[in-house]
Amino acid sequence: MKPSAFRYHRPGSIAEAVDVLADVGPDQGRVLAGGQSLVPSMAFRLAAPSTLVDINRIEELGHLSVQDGSLVIGACVRHAAFHRSVVDGVPGPFLTRVARHIGHYPIRQRGTFCGSLAQADPASEWCLVAVALGASVTAASKRGTRRIEATDLIVGAMTTTLAEDELLTEACLPLPAPETRLGFAEFSRRAGDFALAMVLASYRVVDGRIAGACVAVGGAEDRPRRIAAAEMALDGNPPGAETFAAAGGAAAEALDPMEDAQTSVAYRRDLVRTLTSRALERAAA
Amino acid sequence: MSARVNLTLNINERDYAVSVEPRHTLADVIRDQCGLTGTHLGCEHGVCGSCTILLDGEPVRACLIFAVQCDGQEIRTVEGLSEGNELHPLQASFRDNHALQCGYCTPGFLMLAAGILERNPSISDEDLRDVLSSNICRCTGYANIVKAVRAAVAEMGRR
Ligand SMILES: Cc1cc2nc3c(=O)[nH]c(=O)nc-3n(C[C@H](O)[C@H](O)[C@H](O)COP(=O)(O)OP(=O)(O)OC[C@H]3O[C@@H](n4cnc5c(N)ncnc54)[C@H](O)[C@@H]3O)c2cc1C
Ligand code: FES
Ligand code: FES
Numbered sequence: 232m233k234p235s236a237f238r239y240h241r242p243g244s245i246a247e248a249v250d251v252l253a254d255v256g257p258d259q260g261r262v263l264a265g266g267q268s269l270v271p272s273m274a275f276r277l278a279a280p281s282t283l284v285d286i287n288r289i290e291e292l293g294h295l296s297v298q299d300g301s302l303v304i305g306a307c308v309r310h311a312a313f314h315r316s317v318v319d320g321v322p323g324p325f326l327t328r329v330a331r332h333i334g335h336y337p338i339r340q341r342g343t344f345c346g347s348l349a350q351a352d353p354a355s356e357w358c359l360v361a362v363a364l365g366a367s368v369t370a371a372s373k374r375g376t377r378r379i380e381a382t383d384l385i386v387g388a389m390t391t392t393l394a395e396d397e398l399l400t401e402a403c404l405p406l407p408a409p410e411t412r413l414g415f416a417e418f419s420r421r422a423g424d425f426a427l428a429m430v431l432a433s434y435r436v437v438d439g440r441i442a443g444a445c446v447a448v449g450g451a452e453d454r455p456r457r458i459a460a461a462e463m464a465l466d467g468n469p470p471g472a473e474t475f476a477a478a479g480g481a482a483a484e485a486l487d488p489m490e491d492a493q494t495s496v497a498y499r500r501d502l503v504r505t506l507t508s509r510a511l512e513r514a515a516a
Numbered sequence: 517m518s519a520r521v522n523l524t525l526n527i528n529e530r531d532y533a534v535s536v537e538p539r540h541t542l543a544d545v546i547r548d549q550c551g552l553t554g555t556h557l558g559c560e561h562g563v564c565g566s567c568t569i570l571l572d573g574e575p576v577r578a579c580l581i582f583a584v585q586c587d588g589q590e591i592r593t594v595e596g597l598s599e600g601n602e603l604h605p606l607q608a609s610f611r612d613n614h615a616l617q618c619g620y621c622t623p624g625f626l627m628l629a630a631g632i633l634e635r636n637p638s639i640s641d642e643d644l645r646d647v648l649s650s651n652i653c654r655c656t657g658y659a660n661i662v663k664a665v666r667a668a669v670a671e672m673g674r675r
Contacts, residue, residue, distance in 0.1 A: 232560070233539065233541075233544075233560075234539045234541075235539065236537060236538070236539050237538055237539060238538065239521070239538035239582070239584050241585075263585075266580050266581060266582075267562060267577075267580055270541075270561075270562070270579075270580040270582075271561035271562050273539075274560050274561045274579070275561065283538070285585055287585065311574075331646070334562075335647075335651075336575065336628075336632070336646075336647045336650050337565065337568055337574075337575045337576050337577050337650055338562065338577065338650075340571075340574040340575065340576050341576055341577070341580065341581065422646070422649040423649060423650065
């Protein structure tokens with residue numbers, strides 16, 4: 232179908248954008264970033280915004296840089312920016328591997344990192360990364376700016392705590408310590424589809440034992456989250472198949488998976504069990 | 517109906533003055549107002565890739581972008597590939613390698629391949645297959661599409 236009618240604004244600065252949003256936000260106005268989630272939902276008439284505030288030409292939202300040990304990602308930074316390593320060390324190639332799971336190449340040329348967080352799809356790779364690595368975002372409005380932790384931003388499927396008049400201007404992703412190992416695994420039925428489940432695992436090895444473990448699961452519940460039981464199964468134990476399997480079992484058990492006609496609860500648990508081991512193995516490699 | 521906006525779209529190095537509603541997608545305007553019907557629409561929600569065009573050199577889904585967003589940008593469609601009657605190497609290679617049957621998906625695949633090969637002529641087989649998995653073809657079974665794109669790389673290098 233075709234999207235229904237809307238008014239179109241294309242502000243040239245953040246100040247101008249938040250001015251427009253203050254006016255149109257409360258009246259069904261929406262930010263248009265990459266449009267790779269919003270435009271399909273408008274085509275289905277699931278969304279019928281009165282006004283779109285197109286942020287694509289706001290130059291000050293295009294920044295991507297490391298500041299104080301964090302990767303700062305402006306709202307116009309597209310998924311494709313991560314096709315190349317954006318930082319030195321382990322996290323650069325890691326983010327590249329994760330990005331390649333987001334839709335398809337042409338989708339990644341338009342879709343944005345921050346748009347993914349604002350969309351809060353349960354199966355968003357970037358939402359999982361943000362929650363696992365402890366990211367925060369900056370939200371700007373005419374009322375001022377505030378910082379929101381990713382875990383406080385993403386509160387349910389397609390649901391965030393952003394207000395109608397707020398523009399998410401940047402995300403701030405703390406970069407793990409250099410010796411941290413990172414692994415990611417996901418499963419989808421066809422290349423480019425949203426994943427049925429995905430796992431991000433990270434840990435350090437101190438004196439032959441795992442320390443600072445993080446196991447985060449996405450796509451299985453209504454939002455990504457860290458699974459404490461799986462992390463406890465890792466910390467203090469030597470890395471290896473047995474420990475990884477124990478963590479996978481703990482993650483599968485701790486979940487309360489979503490269910491749909493094609494994907495049962497038991498199937499998602501099985502996926503998470505396997506994907507946890509896989510992500511941990513990839514981190515070890 | 518919302519107010520129309522007048523703008524100029526640059527498509528295949530030619531300017532088109534159009535008058536659009538903000539809700540008109542780039543794909544619809546390319547087809548209905550510019551008369552370039554080589555760009556096809558399959559799903560209209562980003563899944564099939566038949567509407568793929570190049571925007572400032574990068575392949576994008578023309579059904580997921582509004583025409584009003586695209587003034588001042590360089591748009592290329594399948595009509596811009598050949599030089600007069602001489603087919604682009606990708607087009608010739610699709611013909612020679614039986615990479616199309618009904619042809620509905622073909623313009624999208626051609627623009628996808630043109631975009632990626634211009635950017636990365638030495639792309640690996642694995643990466644090429646990954647990129648080509650972006651679009652759907654109901655006829656060919658993909659093998660000949662991969663083969664055709666691979667075969668065109670050498671020819672494109674010669675040009
Ligand atoms: C075929 C297909 C497959 C896909 N597969 C995947 C996948 O596997 N994994 C995945 O994660 N995604 C997938 N996507 C979605 C894609 O990643 C989107 O790019 C992403 O979800 C949203 O980012 P966007 O920049 O396109 O945002 P838009 O579509 O422009 O916006 C999405 C929502 O967020 C709001 N918003 C966007 N930016 C801001 C901001 N800066 N401030 C405030 N609000 C904002 C908008 O108002 C809107 O409500 C897929 C999309 C398609 C079409
Ligand atoms: S018509 Fe655009 S992706 Fe299908
Ligand atoms: S040739 Fe018919 S859909 Fe591809």
